[in-house]
Amino acid sequence: MSYTVNTLRSLTRSCEQMRDRVKSVVFKPEDRKVLDLTFGPGVAAELVGRTPEALAKAEKEGRLPAPKQLNNGRRYYTLEDLTQIREALGIKVGKAPHEDAVIIAVQNFKGGVGKSTITKHFADFLALRGYSVLVIDCDPQASTTTMFDIQPETLIDKEETLGNYLSPRSVFDDFPAAIHDTAWPTIKIVPSSLGLQDAEWDLTSTLREGGQAVREGLQRLRIGLSSVVKDFDVILLDPPPAMGFLGLNVMAAATGMLVPVPARQLDYLSTIHFMDTIADNIEVLEANGTPVDYGFIRIVCSAYTPSKPGENDMWKMMQATYANFMLSQPVLASEEIKNATQAFRSIYESKPSASHGTYQRCRENLDAVFGEVLQQVREQWPSKSISGLPVDAHGSVPA
Ligand SMILES: Nc1ncnc2c1ncn2[C@@H]1O[C@H](COP(=O)(O)OP(=O)(O)OP(=O)(O)O)[C@@H](O)[C@H]1O
Ligand SMILES: [Mg+2]
Structure with missing residues (x-):
């Protein structure tokens, strides 16, 4: 074994020892988030x-x-x-029992565009309105997991993780066992875990075997979700900012896609590349016996400051480019969102960090954006479809 490998192995061993010591001291179950809304x-x-x-x-x-x-x-x-x-x-907001959850990939290969922020806020928006939601954090960075108050480190000893479920090397096959409660009564989460990055590598190694192994590797998440698809109204998938087997699993499992793009030139340009890669990847999935057909694709401007030079032009350009595929409202860039997410919360869970008016505007803006997404979601359920009828911000037809 080389000097480098030897050194890394010994560093790993001392890290593992330290981790076990830290774990016994730091993680206190009584520190869990309590929702007091x-x-x-x-x-x-x-x-x-x-x-x-x-x-x-x-x-x-x-x-x-x-x-x-x-x-x-x-x-x-x-x-x-x-x-x-x-x-x-007798107010029933969700799908009919026989219908399937709408599975939304909040997808963009660019990092830092607002995927996790939108996933967390949309989940809370839905839960406030009585929908039941499952969030799957497919990103080894685990930001969404942390925002739902689950420390990935606490899953170290657990067999029942998303990483183990996805990895072809693991025998763990019981997807529902990887689902955890959150502080929200109607939101559950499959958290990211430290082993998720290993799962990415294990899945990639199926390429060597080819054929059936690749197909199974691409469909792992889809197969897992099929066992819970009747139990939730909406399933949100938060992928990592890169296209690998985890990203492909997300694309193969989804039935709708929401693409966050901030009103910044670089993000706009990288999204052109993203759309092209997505189309290529869907062809790869289809060539591997995994047909993909999304009920809706929507682009959402995920951070917009109208007063910033150039952003207004960017927003207009995005509207012209994506036309009907663009949500009509942008998510405004807001200190409220920034402060809330830094405290691992959504604005729906936090009190105003500045003035009540700023907080209120931020919340109204998000409600308007998510109201549009909710309308797309409801269109996917025949029992709730209201095509052609006027709807309000809840996706309901006014009485
Ligand atoms: N509308 C907004 N206003 C202010 N800050 C925002 C807004 N949306 C996102 N942010 C901030 O931008 C940063 C990146 O957001 P986020 O983590 O959601 O992106 P991401 O696409 O999930 O990143 P990654 O690709 O690394 O997973 C976070 O610090 C978040 O607080
Ligand atoms: Mg993220």
């Missing part, structure tokens, strides 16, 4: 898709329990209250 009558009504007057009437008539009250008499609702209201009023 409350909503005033206006927001609560909006989140269940009714007017505040309709809620007040149902409360008065005894069809709903009286809301909780603060000392100052102000009424408020918790996330659990919203679930109870939907149940009591």
